[in-house]
Amino acid sequence: MAVLVTGGAGYIGSHMVLELLDAGEQVVVLDNLSTGFRWAVPSEATLVVGDVGDQALVTRVIEEHGIDSVMHFAARIVVPESVTDPLGYYFNNTVKTRALIETAVQTGIKNFVFSSTAAVYGNAEAPLLTEDMPLVPINPYGRSKLMSEWMLQDAHAAHGLRYAILRYFNVAGADPKSRSGQSTPQATHLIKVAAQAALGQRPCLDVFGTDYATPDGTCVRDYIQVNDLARAHLVALKSLREGGDCAVLNCGYGHGASVLEVVDVVKRVSGVDFEVRLSPRRPGDPAQLVAKVDKIRGLGWQPQHDNLQEIVDQALRWERTLAERKVA
Template sequence: MNVLVVGGAGYIGSHCVRQLIAAGHRPVVLDNLVFGHRAAVAKEIPLYDVNLGDEAAVGAILEKEKIEVVMHFAAYAFVGESVAQPLKYYFNNVSATLHLLNVMLAKGVKKFVFSSTCATYGIPEKMPIVEGSPQAPINPYGQTKLDIENALKSVAHATGLSFAAFRYFNAAGASEDGVIGEDHNPETHLIPLAIAAAQGKAPALKIFGTDYPTPDGTCLRDYVHVDDLARAHIAVFEKLSTPGASLFFNLGTGTPTSVREVIAAVEKASGLKVPFTEAPRRAGDPPALYADSTKAKTELGWKIKFTTIQPIVDTAWKWHASRPNGYKA
């Protein structure tokens, strides 16, 4: 199928582009390159530097490229920034997405795959998190994702749009061949921060909270390899043939990993020590967050290749070691 990958030059989007090709599809990328990297997309793949709010330009792309499915990865995703600049997040994550949906419907494109987040659950009372767990976001980032989930349900009911919303846990790792990987500015994710500290490119890693009710006192999180995420998005395509399909899936391994375990995995992959300091807990950090992804496995036949933290970190190290300056190298 002809697939428009919105945000396809970003971290998850660029990995999805490669997985689409491997699965026999034809990806087309739309990315304004605010956070994406042109070098993350192979030169032979069409890339349009367009803003989602420009409905005329987006509509022309949908027609020219004969797009059948749209995949949306173009949200802003810095939690702290969303608290400080909520309007920025509502304009980009909500308003721009509504423009995209509006032009899709106008052009008769009615299959949509949405990158959502476990942040829609807020601080859950029970683990693991299932799709039916209460959704109560604690920051504007999570709220904007939930707003689009709710909008999608209404639009699907009214128009026959078919969609799947994937609630990610902690996307991590890099392509196995080391060609593309994680290059954010600023970087907020634990694994690349730990690698940068080990390389001496960043200050000592801060462990926020060492007195949680967890096996080693540090927070537990669910790290899922970025290629495993991408494969789930492609597996859902056949489910979108039913008009009005409204699908929600958690994507995680279901295996929680502590901050100290991530540090140990980085040290094993790199052969370097990760310098760190211990700091007080951060407000709003729950002791543990991990997924029950049974639904994706059962309904989509989703199979997780990277089931533990070490191979995930190994791919991340391969990327960062070979590209110490990211895509600028």
């Protein structure tokens, strides 16, 4: 049996493909390459260029390749962009996910692992966010993902589709073997942007908001290394395959760092004192998001890269790799 990875040519999806292949799984990637990269898909995986909302295509892929499990990463993910283009986000993240879930039900898919987000918690004020907290997302991105969570839960109740929903906190870093990383040039991930500033690829770094109710006034986030996150998906899939309960699982390390703390680490690791501009808040940004991760750890997940300096070093090395790729 094979695993279908939607969005497998993108940042997190490509790392998921690597982890699956390393675990001996047969992998089929479905990606429309709107933000992903053909070269990010290893030759050992099968790449199908197409859209998750194309139900005829997805049905054909599932039947031709003997897919038993779907891991769904394809989505738009930029919070400020979701505020200015909410309907685009609801279409890409919710309507197309609804189509994919329906196709999974119709073709007898057994397991569905869904890429969700800590944005579903909104402005929760607890020091650690738990999976059973009230969900009050404050931006269309978070709402689009929460709607998809509800659809999966309802599809399980009605049709028996088994699911694991993984709520990511802030994903960062790159594959330690430099096989993949965050490759979108205009990505908004803080550590990537700071690495680009350190390497002279951006003129400066903007810090959005310095008046939050946090120790230094900047947003606090729980940064999880991307391979650790991919392994959390493997653990969740293994649990489903072995008959474990459907689950909603936070994915983070259980501790946070502020924007200014991250900037300081990037400057220290890179050895470059790049320019930092203090700018007003962006719409839709919560002050603090830090995960309680007892549930995913209870399934046997153990992080291997819980070190901000290591994560920053990976990001810097990947930016250099990308620069060499462009030159070549």
